[in-house]
Amino acid sequence: RKILVLNGPNLNLLGTREPAIYGHQTLADVEALCREAAAGAGFGLGFLQSNHEGALIDALHAARGEAAGIVLNPGAFTHTSVAIADAISGIGLPVVEVHISNVHRREPFRHHSYVSPVAAAVIVGAGTNGYRLAIHHLASLV
Numbered sequence: 001r002k003i004l005v006l007n008g009p010n011l012n013l014l015g016t017r018e019p020a021i022y023g024h025q026t027l028a029d030v031e032a033l034c035r036e037a038a039a040g041a042g043f044g045l046g047f048l049q050s051n052h053e054g055a056l057i058d059a060l061h062a063a064r065g066e067a068a069g070i071v072l073n074p075g076a077f078t079h080t081s082v083a084i085a086d087a088i089s090g091i092g093l094p095v096v097e098v099h100i101s102n103v104h105r106r107e108p109f110r111h112h113s114y115v116s117p118v119a120a121a122v123i124v125g126a127g128t129n130g131y132r133l134a135i136h137h138l139a140s141l142v
């Protein structure tokens with residue numbers, strides 16, 4: 001069985017994007033750590049990043065029957081997207097929401113998440129280690 005890790009807009013810039021906030025690890029580093037964590041828990045890994053809301057929604061739909069659970073960092077869509085929240089409700093798979101930065105220590109517009117009410121768990125401010133924690137949690141759930 002497989003765990004799907006989905007990353008939203010601007011996360012392709014990880015490593016060079018505002019390193020004081022997001023650190024120096026690249027998305028490729030995140031993929032490697034996710035692969036290792038999933039393998040350690042006996043799961044395969046799907047890994048996808050998109051800057052497009054619709055592509056993320058399509059990936060959530062396609063995960064049905066493909067993945068046991070999903071790790072999702074929706075990026076800025078966290079704070080704007082009813083459509084992503086509806087997709088999560090619609091697919092009936094456990095989703096762990098991850099934010100690299102502590103969004104609650106940042107601008108007020110980052111304090112609200114449309115995704116959190118439909119997430120199985122939320123991991124915030126643990127850096128890229130949050131992806132590892134999310135995979136461990138999903139593995140214990142499914």
Ligand code: DQA
Pocket residue numbers: 009010011073074075076077078098099100101102103110
């Ligand atoms: C983020 C936090 C969001 O507010 C921001 O728009 C991102 C990244 C994080 O991982 O800390 O793109 O989801």
